[in-house]
Amino acid sequence: MTAHQTFRRQASHVIVHADALAVRHGLASLFAQEPLNCLSDDLRGTAEIVMAEVLNNIVEHAYAAQSGAIEVSIDLGENGLECAITDNGAPMPSSDLPKGKPYALDQMDDLPEGGFGWFLIRSLAQDLQYSRFRDQNFLRFRLPAHALVS
Amino acid sequence: MKVVVQQLGDALVIRVDQDRIDAASAIQFKDQMRQLTQSGTPRVVLDLAQVAFIDSSGLGAIVAAMKGLGSTQKLELSGLTDTVKKVFRLTRMDTVFTIHSDLPVNLAKAG
Numbered sequence: 001m002t003a004h005q006t007f008r009r010q011a012s013h014v015i016v017h018a019d020a021l022a023v024r025h026g027l028a029s030l031f032a033q034e035p036l037n038c039l040s041d042d043l044r045g046t047a048e049i050v051m052a053e054v055l056n057n058i059v060e061h062a063y064a065a066q067s068g069a070i071e072v073s074i075d076l077g078e079n080g081l082e083c084a085i086t087d088n089g090a091p092m093p094s095s096d097l098p099k100g101k102p103y104a105l106d107q108m109d110d111l112p113e114g115g116f117g118w119f120l121i122r123s124l125a126q127d128l129q130y131s132r133f134r135d136q137n138f139l140r141f142r143l144p145a146h147a148l149v150s
Numbered sequence: 151m152k153v154v155v156q157q158l159g160d161a162l163v164i165r166v167d168q169d170r171i172d173a174a175s176a177i178q179f180k181d182q183m184r185q186l187t188q189s190g191t192p193r194v195v196l197d198l199a200q201v202a203f204i205d206s207s208g209l210g211a212i213v214a215a216m217k218g219l220g221s222t223q224k225l226e227l228s229g230l231t232d233t234v235k236k237v238f239r240l241t242r243m244d245t246v247f248t249i250h251s252d253l254p255v256n257l258a259k260a261g
Contacts, residue, residue, distance in 0.1 A: 109217070
């Protein structure tokens, strides 16, 4: 048993079909089971924002031209929630994660109506890692869960 | 998307009667907002007190609703719950909208 596994206490695993309504139901299922159902309201909100943005991005981009499944695994580890998301859709453009840069808000007529997703993910998730292997996308990141890990 | 519309004083109050505005409902919400505000009511208050969660598509739909208003119209927000507030704060959209913690008292009385 590795050091990581020693600290593993709770894990959840769901497979979500790549469409917006299935994502809504998948999130409801994830947040109804351990470890996400044990989070404080604040951390739960943070986790739901990140998970929703990650899954919606996969539906809208990786699976823009095809249907498929998204596999979500969440483990409560020593340093928070270890999240792993896998899909069989198209790779990230230029094989890297979008920057999620802040945008100008001073032009009322020209306010952005999109592009917030990666900005939110990068604001709230830690240790984001993306890799592509055998036609699959792998995204890993960590979410805070201080209230749970003493 | 269920919304409840009420004229309170000088404001058209649109209450979203759903617990989320997300990618699955954003387009429908945007269309509803366009229909409800096209009469040209100068003051529109979007009551989000029932909405526990919003994603970036939902946020984009609210921004689109504001941008779709005529030059004499204004969109204000009311009753943001904690997670919704967090999305507005992180994206700095809280600096763009007039946000009331609750429906403005004069509106509630006028109803």
